[in-house]
Amino acid sequence: MSYLDYTLGEPVADTAAPAGPIEQRWQQRRFEAKLVNPANRRKHTVIVVGTGLAGGAAGATLAEQGYHVVQFCFQDSPRRAHSIAAQGGINAAKNYRNDGDSVRRLFYDTVKGGDFRARESNVHRLAEVSVEIIDQCVAQGVPFAREYGGLLDTRSFGGVQVSRTFYARGQTGQQLLLGAYQALSRQIAAGNVEMHPRTEMLDLLVVDGRARGIVARDLVTGEIRSYTADAVVLATGGYGNVFYLSTNAKNSNATAIWRAHRRGALFANPCFTQIHPTCIPRSGDHQSKLTLMSESLRNDGRIWVPKAKGDTRPPARIPEDERDYYLERIYPAFGNLVPRDIASRAAKVVCDEGRGVGPGGQGVYLDFADAIARLGRDAVEAKYGNLFEMYERITAEDPYTVPMRIYPAIHYTMGGLWVDYDLQTTIPGLFAIGEANFSDHGANRLGASALMQGLADGYFVLPPTLNDYLGRTKLDAVPADHPELTAVEAESADRLNLILAVDGDRTPDSFHRELGELLWEECGMAREEAGLRRALARIPEIREEFWRRIKVPGTGEELNQALEKANRLVDYFELAELMCLDALHRAESCGGHFRTESATPDGEAARRDEEFGYAAAWEFTGTGTAPVLHKEDLVFEHVHPTQRSYA
Amino acid sequence: MNLTLRIWRQQGPETPGEMTEYRVSGISEDMSFLEMLDTLNEELILRGERPVAFDHDCREGICGACGMVINGQAHGPERTTTCQLHMRHFDDGDTIDVEPWRAGAFPVVRDLMVDRSALDRIIGSGGYVTAPTGSAPEAHATPVPKEAADLAFEHAECIGCGACVAACPNGSAMLFTAAKVVHLNVLPQGAPERASRVRNMVETMDAEGFGGCTNTGECATACPKGIPLTGIARLNREFLRS
Numbered sequence: 001m002s003y004l005d006y007t008l009g010e011p012v013a014d015t016a017a018p019a020g021p022i023e024q025r026w027q028q029r030r031f032e033a034k035l036v037n038p039a040n041r042r043k044h045t046v047i048v049v050g051t052g053l054a055g056g057a058a059g060a061t062l063a064e065q066g067y068h069v070v071q072f073c074f075q076d077s078p079r080r081a082h083s084i085a086a087q088g089g090i091n092a093a094k095n096y097r098n099d100g101d102s103v104r105r106l107f108y109d110t111v112k113g114g115d116f117r118a119r120e121s122n123v124h125r126l127a128e129v130s131v132e133i134i135d136q137c138v139a140q141g142v143p144f145a146r147e148y149g150g151l152l153d154t155r156s157f158g159g160v161q162v163s164r165t166f167y168a169r170g171q172t173g174q175q176l177l178l179g180a181y182q183a184l185s186r187q188i189a190a191g192n193v194e195m196h197p198r199t200e201m202l203d204l205l206v207v208d209g210r211a212r213g214i215v216a217r218d219l220v221t222g223e224i225r226s227y228t229a230d231a232v233v234l235a236t237g238g239y240g241n242v243f244y245l246s247t248n249a250k251n252s253n254a255t256a257i258w259r260a261h262r263r264g265a266l267f268a269n270p271c272f273t274q275i276h277p278t279c280i281p282r283s284g285d286h287q288s289k290l291t292l293m294s295e296s297l298r299n300d301g302r303i304w305v306p307k308a309k310g311d312t313r314p315p316a317r318i319p320e321d322e323r324d325y326y327l328e329r330i331y332p333a334f335g336n337l338v339p340r341d342i343a344s345r346a347a348k349v350v351c352d353e354g355r356g357v358g359p360g361g362q363g364v365y366l367d368f369a370d371a372i373a374r375l376g377r378d379a380v381e382a383k384y385g386n387l388f389e390m391y392e393r394i395t396a397e398d399p400y401t402v403p404m405r406i407y408p409a410i411h412y413t414m415g416g417l418w419v420d421y422d423l424q425t426t427i428p429g430l431f432a433i434g435e436a437n438f439s440d441h442g443a444n445r446l447g448a449s450a451l452m453q454g455l456a457d458g459y460f461v462l463p464p465t466l467n468d469y470l471g472r473t474k475l476d477a478v479p480a481d482h483p484e485l486t487a488v489e490a491e492s493a494d495r496l497n498l499i500l501a502v503d504g505d506r507t508p509d510s511f512h513r514e515l516g517e518l519l520w521e522e523c524g525m526a527r528e529e530a531g532l533r534r535a536l537a538r539i540p541e542i543r544e545e546f547w548r549r550i551k552v553p554g555t556g557e558e559l560n561q562a563l564e565k566a567n568r569l570v571d572y573f574e575l576a577e578l579m580c581l582d583a584l585h586r587a588e589s590c591g592g593h594f595r596t597e598s599a600t601p602d603g604e605a606a607r608r609d610e611e612f613g614y615a616a617a618w619e620f621t622g623t624g625t626a627p628v629l630h631k632e633d634l635v636f637e638h639v640h641p642t643q644r645s646y647a
Numbered sequence: 648m649n650l651t652l653r654i655w656r657q658q659g660p661e662t663p664g665e666m667t668e669y670r671v672s673g674i675s676e677d678m679s680f681l682e683m684l685d686t687l688n689e690e691l692i693l694r695g696e697r698p699v700a701f702d703h704d705c706r707e708g709i710c711g712a713c714g715m716v717i718n719g720q721a722h723g724p725e726r727t728t729t730c731q732l733h734m735r736h737f738d739d740g741d742t743i744d745v746e747p748w749r750a751g752a753f754p755v756v757r758d759l760m761v762d763r764s765a766l767d768r769i770i771g772s773g774g775y776v777t778a779p780t781g782s783a784p785e786a787h788a789t790p791v792p793k794e795a796a797d798l799a800f801e802h803a804e805c806i807g808c809g810a811c812v813a814a815c816p817n818g819s820a821m822l823f824t825a826a827k828v829v830h831l832n833v834l835p836q837g838a839p840e841r842a843s844r845v846r847n848m849v850e851t852m853d854a855e856g857f858g859g860c861t862n863t864g865e866c867a868t869a870c871p872k873g874i875p876l877t878g879i880a881r882l883n884r885e886f887l888r889s
Contacts, residue, residue: 061780076702076760077767079807080710096787132783139783141776141836143800150790168800174709175803182775189771197764220756249704283677288685289706390708393731459780507692509685554697559757561700562692 001626003577004536006585009628012266012617016465017121017421022638023103026125029421030464034471041066044470047214047229049201049256051078053173053451054434055235056180057458063187065463070227071184071193072216074200074251074564079181082237082249083454086173087294087387088157089165090137090451092130097154101162103127108639109160110449113339114414114442115591115607116641117269117615119634121421122439129456134166136459140179144168155296156337157447165448170294170386176451180458200564201256202492204232204263204430205484211260211430212478215488217496219564222557224493226485228478230470231429233462234260235454238413238435240273242572242579243524244516246410247279247292251564257417257436258571265425266617266630268438269415270575271583274445274592275525276411277343280394280404281363290409291394293366293387295447298336298343300371300380301404303327305364309354315365315403326350341444341592341605344408348525349603351407358405367403408525412450414441414592415582418617418632422465423457426617429473431466433457438615443591496556499566504549508565511546515539515569515576523580528596532584536577540624543573578618578627585629588612600643609641648674648739652687654699655746660754660762666744676735680723681706681713683734684745701759706730708871711806714813715759716746721810721869728808728871748813752820752856763809765855766823773847774827776836795833803830804872811866811874817858822866824852825882826874832885842889849886 018028036044044067048059051073059071073081093106106127111118134152138144144166145153156163168175187193198219205213205226213228239254240246261267278293304323311318326346328335338346347364350356357363372380377400381388388399395405417425417432419439424431434454441449478485518538522531546569554560589598589605590612598606619628649672657664671687678686681703688698704712708731717723723732737743745759753761791799805826812820828845831837837844860879867876 057780064779075704075710075712076763077711077807079767079770080704080712082705082710085705085707085709094786132781134786135783136778136780138786138789139776139778139836141799141831141834143796143803143830143834146791146793146796148793150792150796151787168803171709171804174806175800178803182770183778183780185767185771186775186777189768197767249710250706251704284675286675286678286682286686288679288682291707390731393708393725393727393733396733396735463780505693507689509689551692551695553692553695559700559760560697562688562698 003624003626004581004584006581006626007628009619009630012418012426012630012632014119014121014420014632016424022121022124025121026128033464033468036467036471038066042068044068045070045229046231046233046466047227048072048233048235049214050081050235050237050436051181051184052081052083052235052237052434053177053180053454054458055233056081056177056184057455058233058235058433058462059193060180060183060187061459061463062466063192069187069193070196070229072196072199072201074198074219076197078184078195078197079178081177082252083177083451084174085249086451087170087292088296089155089167089172089448090133090176090455091157091164091446091448092134092166092452093127093164094131094134096152097163099162101164105162106130106164110440110446111442111639113444113446115444115605116442116609116613116636116639117272117590117634118440118442120636120638125461126440126453126456129460130452132460133452133455137176137179140183142168142175142179155299157295160446167296170384173451176455180455201236201259203259203488205488206263206427207478207482207484210428210475215492217492220559222555222560224489226489230475231431231466233431233433233466234417234436235433235458236436238416239575240410240413242516242576243410243519244512245282245287245290245520247276247290250289253568254575255568255571257432258575260417260425260427260430262620263427265427265430266418266619267415267578268418268615268617269443269582270579270618271523271586271593272414272443272591273410274340274412274414275344275408277340277347277408278366278406279409280391281358281407283359291390292409292411293391293404293406295340297366297384297387300383301336301366301368302370303336303364303366305350305355305357311355315357315367324350324355339444339446341594344525345594347408363405363407365403366406368399369403372400412445414438414443414445418615422468423462424465424469429469431462433462443593493556495570496563496567499550499563500552500556502547502550504551506549506551508550508552508562508569511542511550512565512569512572515542515572519576519579523583526594526596527583529584532580535580536584539573539577539580546573574623581627582616582618586612586616607641607643613641648676648734648737650674650737651742653742653744654758656699656758657755659757664755674734676733678734679706679730680717680732680734681730699759700757703730709806711808714748714808714810716748716813718744721748721813722871726871748809750812750818751858752818753809753812763807765857766807766809766820768855769820769824769848769851770827772851773840773844774831776831777840778836789835791834799830799834802826802874802878805874806872808871810869810871812857814865814869815858816863816865817861819860819866820852820857821860821879821882822870822874824848825878828885829878829881841885845882845885845889
């Protein structure tokens, strides 16, 4: 049976959210949740993998509550998780601007922005919790931007018409992450969190049907060993690096969530990947990653290309009436602030027409001349100074005098492990938070909502639901010589040894580039059936070649970065296959998933709610064998699905 | 361009290291310094040699993972992180020396990779505001003057890369410690722990084996985020008043 012949399994549904009015569900859920006596909490060990916004916040909060937390990150310090690179801001329904914002509106915007592929009850809770996040972060000393009166400043972001985004210059992610890291550091110093840096999760331990720990590798010594616990929380981020070139950090990877998927956790909507419209275009084949320019730049920058094809004049020599400010022209109400997927596809369309700028015609201008004329150079510098500096450093061009060149790049993955309202996966005792889950953003995430979701999950949502799980579940200790532990440890070590034993003639990066280019071509900004079938035929061939030709020098019993890369690639091959299959099966366009066959006459994404108004949760059945599809029907009681319009 | 690299190779903290010479060719001026090292490592892997180990992650100058001494300067000739240093700042035919951070408190893990966990322990000893989740008052309950917020931000930008320690002839972590003390101590939220914070952090800094400050100023010159040298003066003032 071919990989493409997936079968339909039983539907999957969230049974954790209480019924009743949506505004009261979260309160009701917390009230119904079992509590664990504070004196008993220290008897429970919880493993948290990852120290980004979600993991850092969760580890700190659980330790504050009295749990014994054992936490892991592959970086040398928990402060370096990739949340740190988020630039623009964090949304919250504070309505400090008195501009008509509310929890209801943030909920509405998020469901609509996600193109009606998210679960209403989860999104409503996210909007409710958003206001507490700002309070929490301010109390930690996060230096948000402020007005002269001492109150918090906000700005607006793509896809919304209110000003609800809190920010710390262009380094909001850094400042929020350091807040969580500092809270976590306090707990590490107090002995409540046992921190394992430079340690990477290789597999999940499932004992008697419940997640009871992980197998991890010490990246310095190469030692592989088991860690057991009463519950496991994955906060390991998204899988954008499957594309090789993305805005993700180089070492961000999918191994933790993919290994959990192989052990039985359903993986939902893998084809929902987000392309960010404002990244610095690639400069050559040596490119190792792409750098994002915050979307907040679209507040003041105007996007344009020449009206004529193949116009290679420098931008300053192209007169005003020969420029096409295409977003302002096509979407007059939202202009340059349309959601990310729309802005990205529009850029691809004008470049495909031959009107792109810069090397290879793979770029569009983001021009600040009008903003500088209107606000003055100083005001623009105060807002975006560090971004302009970063741009100049990379491209050697001065954006104060020459328009920036930007092009879309893979940035975020909405898909991830399927979770219920409690953020629990289909493996009892295994929770997934932040970008690692599929929960809140549907088919497209709005700007400044990733930070909001990561912190919501870590600070406020997971702690009470995890309490409930531990309070309700009687767990016996897992003995250190349990056969499952030794078996999974051996399996993990075997896989590394198999890679080392090939001793071929191609590097891990050469395979990763090849896989990434294939995905970008066939499962990137626009997807169509023929291309997806090509990719699905090609991926197993690359995988087969990998196992014949991979070369990794050194051993597994030492620090070996090439081995780390190769091991992550093994999971990327399988994940890439599932992404393409998911994209192939979803014969509609929605959010970040654009199927060229499903477009409106004017080229916009056309959803097909009747057939595809569900989340696709996939069950693993073996490498290269057809997975089983479980559908979660999405019910919209509050936000009526409409074709998105930003015109 | 073609370059000669002299790179510090060291198997582990207990084994001696040495400078090893490599040649790389076809280097584009648009490459970052790390992409240039990637090119070398690809060649080493194919030759069956161990690639050069170095820390790196975001490659956009914010995670603080990367850092090496390039031609004797922490992060090289430009005031930026190593990942944001581009090869256009070098010339064809150059010989470039590449070494790890050199400091008593940063043992070498392998090659260009060092152990900076002492910096984490300085933060853990006081670089936070005690504000357990859920206990926060409404965000607007305490206005913060913009000047204080901006001063806090200027110091909060520290990425913890350790260049200040590597650049300092004494291997001192004063600028790193100052950055966090000033960030939190100028904010009203940080006021209740103002005295204990600075005392505990300075004590940990000393216990971790960092050297003393002799006002050389190399730290602030090397800092890719521009943490000002006046931060150290503020740290001293906070320490004295505690």
